Each structure stands twice: as C-alpha cells, then as structure tokens.
Amino acid sequence: MQTVSTQNLSAHEAAQFQKNGFLVRRALLSESTTSQLIERIDASLNPALAPVEFEADVHYPGAPASRWADGGQTPRRLLHAYGRDPLFASLGKNPDIVATLQTLMQREQVLLSQNHHNCIMTKHPGFSSLTSWHQDIRYWRFDRPELVSAWVALGDETKENGCLLVLPGSHLLDIEPGRFDAALFLRTDLSDNEALLSTAVPVELAKGDVLFFHSRTLHAAGSNKTETVKRSIVFTYRSADNQPIPQTRSAIYQDIPVS
C-alpha cells in the first residue's frame, strides 16, 4: 500500500475515518465558492434542467406516487453534475477534496466516477421523501467495495431539513443478507438490527462543510420539514487500482482522473 499524506488532514482525522467510515471536514469550501455554486444550482432548478430525477422516481417513503401526482415533478437530483457546468467540474477536482481523498484512500491516483452520485441533491419543502438505511455499494460493481463519496453542503443540513444519518463503523461489518430487504435496505422491523440502528448519529453540516463517507457505510436521511430548499453536491471517487467491473452500470461512462 502506498503512503500518501497531506498537510491539511491530521493523522487523527484519517484514523477517525478508518474507524467510523465517515469524516466531516468543516469549512473546506470558501464562502465565495459556495455562493457561486448555489447561484448556478438555482439557475438549474427553475426550470429544472435535464437530466433530472424527480421525487416520484425514487419511490421512497413519502414520495409522490407518480410524476403526474401532486409534487411528482419536484426535483430530487440534478444528474450528471460533473458534465453540467465547468463550475461543478471544478468542484469535483477541488484540491482540498482530492488531497483528502488521497489520504483517506492511501493512494495517489484518484478518479471521479461519472456513474455514481455525480449529482446535485435537493430536498424541497413539502415534497421530500425519506431515504432508508443502505450502503451505496449495494448496486455498484468494482474490484473492491472501497469507494469514497464527498458530500458538499451548500447550507445548513440538520435533522429538520433531512441531513444524513450514519451508523458509525458499519463499513467494517459483515451483515448477513437476511438483515436487508429485497431492495437491499437494512430492515428496521428485525430485532437483529435494533442494536445496530440504535447507534445512528445525525451528520449535521454547515455551508462549505464536506462529509466524506465510505461506500459501505450504512446511512439514511429524513425529509425536509423546513420552508427552505436543501442543496448538496455529491461526487464518488475510486482509486486507480479499483476498477469498475466491465459491462456493469459502474462502467458506463469513463471515470475522470482528478489527481
């Protein structure tokens, strides 16, 4: 394994990530960067610029039944963030994000996946659904299940507006298949999962904070009960020696070298 270290990430923070499967880096992005990103996102929301995934498409608890139901065309994800706008592409290559990833992955060469996340997540008042407990890797196919996502907060993320909740250390667990449902969400109706679920912690963020989380870390999120749209940008990264399996969804679009 290569050893890569950055000036800006402490050994303690790197160890926290290895132990917990997530790490928050506070105020990694400047006020001017976040303001420009928000402006560009808002210009993409009215009208919502394709490709868009709507609340109705996710079929999560609380989602409108169809695109034609009340709230069905509320945007949930503006897809293909990297290719949408040079500003989003430059965020994907942000030196502080990349340096953090190099340290967390202990690899020099990092690539951004255009196939997973790579989106602007929005949660609108009135029509936002719940995301149940899952590991992102469940539908992804790589040599190793060791990807890291960077979740960039563009405003406060709190329990009230549907911040992420994580189960610390769950990326290290070997959980029997029977503890997940047909769609590979962790079953909340099983007593076997109670102890694990009781360890949940909310990851509250402020504008400019970046949450890094492992692709095996179990996470969930609530709905937005406030009157303000929540906006976040999420990119997923792999190391060069962790290839997508050919002919799978993880290999459709080429990954972008960012280091």
Ligand SMILES: O=C(O)CCC(=O)C(=O)O
């Ligand atoms: O609803 C959310 O904000 C969480 C989304 C999420 O966990 C995912 O897309 O993997």
